[in-house]
Amino acid sequence: MDFRTRARTWLEGHLAHTPAPDPRAWERELGQAGWIGIGWPGEDGESYGNRRATLTEQVVWAEEYARSGAPARMGHIGENLLAPTLITYGTEEQKNRHLPPVARGETLWCQGYSEPGAGSDLAGVRTAAVPDGAGGYAVTGQKIWTSLALDADWCFVLARTAPGSTRHHGLSFLLLEMDQPGRIEVRPIRQLTGTSEFNEVFLDGARATEVVGGEGNGWQVAMGLLALERGVSTLAQQIGFAEELNQVVAAAVASGAADDPVIRARLVAQWAELDTMRRHALRTLGSTGDPGAPSVAKLLWGGWHQRLGELAVRVAGEAGAIGPEPWTAQRPYELTDAQHLFLFSRADTVYGGSDEIQRNIIAERVLGLPREPR
Numbered sequence: 001m002d003f004r005t006r007a008r009t010w011l012e013g014h015l016a017h018t019p020a021p022d023p024r025a026w027e028r029e030l031g032q033a034g035w036i037g038i039g040w041p042g043e044d045g046e047s048y049g050n051r052r053a054t055l056t057e058q059v060v061w062a063e064e065y066a067r068s069g070a071p072a073r074m075g076h077i078g079e080n081l082l083a084p085t086l087i088t089y090g091t092e093e094q095k096n097r098h099l100p101p102v103a104r105g106e107t108l109w110c111q112g113y114s115e116p117g118a119g120s121d122l123a124g125v126r127t128a129a130v131p132d133g134a135g136g137y138a139v140t141g142q143k144i145w146t147s148l149a150l151d152a153d154w155c156f157v158l159a160r161t162a163p164g165s166t167r168h169h170g171l172s173f174l175l176l177e178m179d180q181p182g183r184i185e186v187r188p189i190r191q192l193t194g195t196s197e198f199n200e201v202f203l204d205g206a207r208a209t210e211v212v213g214g215e216g217n218g219w220q221v222a223m224g225l226l227a228l229e230r231g232v233s234t235l236a237q238q239i240g241f242a243e244e245l246n247q248v249v250a251a252a253v254a255s256g257a258a259d260d261p262v263i264r265a266r267l268v269a270q271w272a273e274l275d276t277m278r279r280h281a282l283r284t285l286g287s288t289g290d291p292g293a294p295s296v297a298k299l300l301w302g303g304w305h306q307r308l309g310e311l312a313v314r315v316a317g318e319a320g321a322i323g324p325e326p327w328t329a330q331r332p333y334e335l336t337d338a339q340h341l342f343l344f345s346r347a348d349t350v351y352g353g354s355d356e357i358q359r360n361i362i363a364e365r366v367l368g369l370p371r372e373p374r
């Protein structure tokens with residue numbers, strides 16, 4: 001059986017049993033079957049409990065996953081951000097400790113970068129970490145917009161380990177366990193969609209057990225990770241985008257909206273732009289030397305996905321403004337898929353670095369334009 005057939009058969013079989021699986025149990029199911037971490041780079045990738053796959057197979061898996069309608073992955077921060085960072089900057093001991101539980105789908109991670117005073121300007125991080133005398137650090141400060149913090153078992157945190165240091169200096173990339181009552185408090189933030197994927201995280205002497213890449217090298221490690229967030233993982237994401245576009249096209253055909261020449265032109269433009277993004281992603285796949293590639297990718301997909309959300313509600317017409325079920329105090333946020341897409345995609349040009357920041361990176365590091373005044 002070829003790789004695509006194996007992937008499709010496994011997904012069809014498992015989703016037939018549980019079409020809407022509990023997201024956490026689903027992670028373990030994927031892990032037990034060896035589907036997590038197949039994209040991890042490195043010669044000895046399989047020694048961390050994952051199975052190695054060629055680049056083509058990774059793309060095929062992502063395509064089949066998106067096509068199958070399987071739930072959004074809860075473990076993507078651990079698999080796609082933390083794991084490649086550890087593989088690049090971590091010690092062998094750290095890789096052996098943290099990668100196998102991620103590959104088994106047992107450990108969920110969250111990303112503690114942003115703070116109330118440090119978003120686009122991440123070098124403004126103020127969360128401080130001091131040695132705790134037991135080989136770790138006591139971390140105190142506030143993180144915000146931390147996706148999945150309520151469910152995560154571990155968090156990687158950017159914190160200031162050199163007292164009095166400023167900007168990019170004196171930062172470290174620390175690992176801490178989330179289950180620390182009294183030292184870590186997570187407060188969910190209600191989003192436009194009514195759900196709370198992201199949270200505020202208050203750290204009060206929270207114990208971080210490890211530093212990745214050496215104390216004081218946090219900026220380099222954090223930036224290496226951000227390039228992953230903006231770049232390579234977008235290929236899999238685009239395959240999901242293609243499915244969403246197909247659904248909008250199908251809705252437009254079914255409702256007759258596709259007969260409107262303006263809507264037709266918009267649908268065709270979305271299709272052509274998606275094809276351009278796919279080619280950009282394939283061209284730059286695995287390339288690490290091009291400083292502009294991740295920023296170009298982020299700029300392309302953020303705006304594209306937002307425009308798709310706008311088109312989806314336009315295709316739905318006036319009826320699309322009404323919720324699928326009457327809203328109640330308990331369930332004020334029943335949304336159609338189109339409404340959810342429209343509302344959630346407002347965030348796409350913000351997280352992972354806003355559009356303005358991507359343009360600054362391209363201007364300064366690729367085009368060599370003068371740095372903007374700070």
Ligand SMILES: Cc1cc2nc3c(=O)[nH]c(=O)nc-3n(C[C@H](O)[C@H](O)[C@H](O)COP(=O)(O)OP(=O)(O)OC[C@H]3O[C@@H](n4cnc5c(N)ncnc54)[C@H](O)[C@@H]3O)c2cc1C
Binds near residue numbers: 112121198
């Ligand atoms: C859905 C979602 C999930 C997120 N998940 C996480 C997570 O898991 N972990 C995490 O750490 N963070 C997360 N974030 C936070 C995200 O990284 C920040 O929102 C982002 O970096 C922008 O920072 P900010 O919100 O503080 O906005 P600000 O930095 O205050 O920016 C406000 C506006 O000013 C513009 N701006 C700022 N500086 C400049 C400049 N120099 N030149 C031109 N324009 C500028 C920005 O483009 C933006 O339009 C998430 C955000 C969202 C929306």
